[in-house]
Amino acid sequence: MTTAVRVRGLTKRYGDVQAVDGIDLDIRAGEVFAILGPNGAGKSTTVEILEGHRRRDGGEVSVLGTDPGRPTREWRARVGVVLQTANDVAEATVRETVRHFAGYYPSARDPDEVIERVGLTDKAGKRIRQLSGGQRRRVDVALGVIGGPELLFLDEPTTGFDPEARRQFWELIQGLAHQGTTIVLTTHYLDEAEALADRVAVIAKGRIVAEGDPATLGGRATAEATVRWAGGSVETGTPTKTVLELTRQFDGEIPELAVTRPSLEDVYLRLIEG
Amino acid sequence: MTQIVAPPAVPAAPAELPSAIRLSLSRAAIETRMFFREKDAVIFTFSFPIILLVIFGSIFANDLEGTGLNVSQLYVAGLIGSATMTGFQNLGIGIAMDRDDGTLKRLAGTPMPPSAYFAGKALNTLLVSFVQVVILLAIGVALFGLELPAEASGWLTFAWVFVLGVLGSSLLGIAVSSLPRSGKSASAVIAMPFVVLQFISGVFIPISELPEWLTRIASFFPLKWMCQGFRSVFLGDGGATLELAASYELDRVALILGAWVIGGLLLCLTTFRWKSRRDG
Incomplete structure (x- = not known):
């Protein structure tokens, strides 16, 4: 398994604020990796350093074998970037914009096919100014993948989406991941990380505080479960036993029974x- | 039955990156297309110098003694100078907006070389300025008795003053685009020096009527020299007596406009910001 992104001891300071305080990361080729963290935790700074948009103070970074602090055109052609906010190219149509950006790359994907993939075929002739927020974001993704990148960065891709648009967006990202694109995304939404990511890292105060499979993160799978019913609740390592005991006690249906594990949230x- | 076998994954041969020249033309094409789609901006960009010319040319139409020329012809030459400098304002504001709305950041994430972005802007400016100048010339000839140069040498002077002027002011515009704090403040920040420059460089008020200290300040900037160059083309030898030096000083025009192209380039390379101030 090859490594797409390797980071060791990454640091970045803004004035008095240590935004990134010694981060190590290994992101494997072909996986979907989510970076979670509160606002100001350093996740966007980290991703922008990986994208080659920001200089680092210290540490080693290798993205597809290249130092993003010295980006070359060849490297840029292999990396797709979907930024947090953009309101540009408002007067061009979707098709014009995607075609124009295709011209930047040595082996771009077919523009009409990419427009189809992001579900904008019926909007292809519309000016970008006239699109909804969710549709605009799809244009952003189309421009991020038009060059056929090996690695795609998505910075908070679904902020401001309605639930339906978010679901559709997830399917789009899952489709890209199936085709083998390595995806690094930052998000505020834990359900998003859970739905999309093979692995997640949680950043707080410039450090990684946990990393792993979203299903087992922070000892989630083995944590004590909570059994709740009308009249009581208990935290236990053996919830099945508790339920059996309750079944006998109530002689059948347990009113309002619920067994829960800690959610990712x-x-x-x-x-x-912590 | 035919069996469908997935073709083995052949690593694609590393294809060539598109050339900077091709991308410059592609940027110029999309910039121009987007420029002409903002109808309100297009109408005002082109009608502004026309309206100024018609107003000034009609108010001040008296003859300039001993030259066979009249003041309105001075205005045609001056406003052509001003149109040649449109790039200063268009790029100064346009790039500040591009920085604000995410255009620059998005482009920085692609393999498009930055030179293609700037070349695209400059080519777009060249076109817009050229159309403005053609319109101004047409009005000058039709309404104000302007005489177009009969000899090739006149057009040659026109060509080099125009190209050096557009390049110098475009570069200066790119450099000043880093000054405004945001795209919103850009039009106020950049329009002011441009208007002042027009008043002290002989666009609206003949340079001979300005106090010496003002013309001295104007001499540092390209607009005065552009106007002077265009007067030499369109007013001819008869008008030379109106100049401060009683000559069009074409050698100095070339020298100073050339210096601005080089100085503007250096200024761009040293001060250009890809990110907005907010973005750090």
Whole structure:
């Protein structure tokens, strides 16, 4: 398994603020890797350094074998970037814009096919100014993948989406991941990380506080479960046994029974507070 | 039955990156297309110098003694100078907006070389300025008795003054685009020096009527020299007596406009910001 991104001891300071305080990361080729963290935790700074948009103070960074602090055109052609906010190219149509950007790359994908992939075929002739927020974001993704990147960065891609648009967007990203594109995304939404990512890293105060499979992050899978029913609740390592006992006690249906494990959100909140 | 076998994954031969020249033309094409789509901006960009010319040319139409020329012809030459400097304002504001709305950041993430972005802007400016100048000349000839140069040498002077002027002011515009704090403040920040420069460089007020200290300040900037160059083309020898030096000083025009091209380039290379101030 090859490594797409390798980071060792990354640091970045803004004035008095140590935004990134010694981060190590290994992102494998072909995986979807999510970076979670509260605002100001250093996740966008980290991603912008990986994208070659920002200089680092210290540490070693290798993205597709190249130092992003010295980006070359050849390297740029292999990396796709979808930024947080953009309101540019308002007067051009979707098709014109995607075609124009295709011209920047040595072996671009077919513009009409990319427009189809992001679900904008029926909007292809519309000016970007006339699109909704979600549709604009799809244009951003189309421009991010038009060059056929090996690695795609998505910085908070679904902020401001309605639930339906978010679901559709997830399918789009999953489709790209199936085609073998390595994807690094930052997000505020834990359900998004859970739905998309093979692995997640949680950044707080410029450091990685947890890293792993979203299902087992922070000991989530083995944490004590909570069994709740009308009249009581108990935290236990053996919830099945508790339910059996309750079944006998109630002689059948247990009223309002629920067995829960800590959600990713519970784990996340504990991690970033810690 | 035919069996469909997935072709083995052949690593594509590293294809060539598109050339900077091709990308410059591609940038110029999309910039121009987007420029002409903002109808309101297009209408005002082109009508502004026309309206100024018609107003000034009609108010001040008296003859200039001993030259066979009249004041309105001075205005045609002056406003052509001003149109040649449109790039200063268009690029100064346009790039500040591009920085604000994410255009620059998006482009910085692609393999497009920065030179193609600037060349695209400059080519777009060259076109816009050229159209403005053609319109001004047409009005000058039709309404104000302007005489176009009959000899090739006149057009040659026109060509080099125009090209050096557009390049110098475009570069200066790119450099000043880093001054405004945001895209919103850009038009105020950049329009002011441009208007002042027009008043002290002989666009609206003949340079001979300005106090010496003002013309001295104007001499540092390209607009005065552009106007002077265009007067030499369109007013001819008869008008030379109106100049401060009683000559069009074409050698100095070339020298100073050339210096601005080089100085503007250096200024761009040293001060250009890809990111907005907010973005750090």
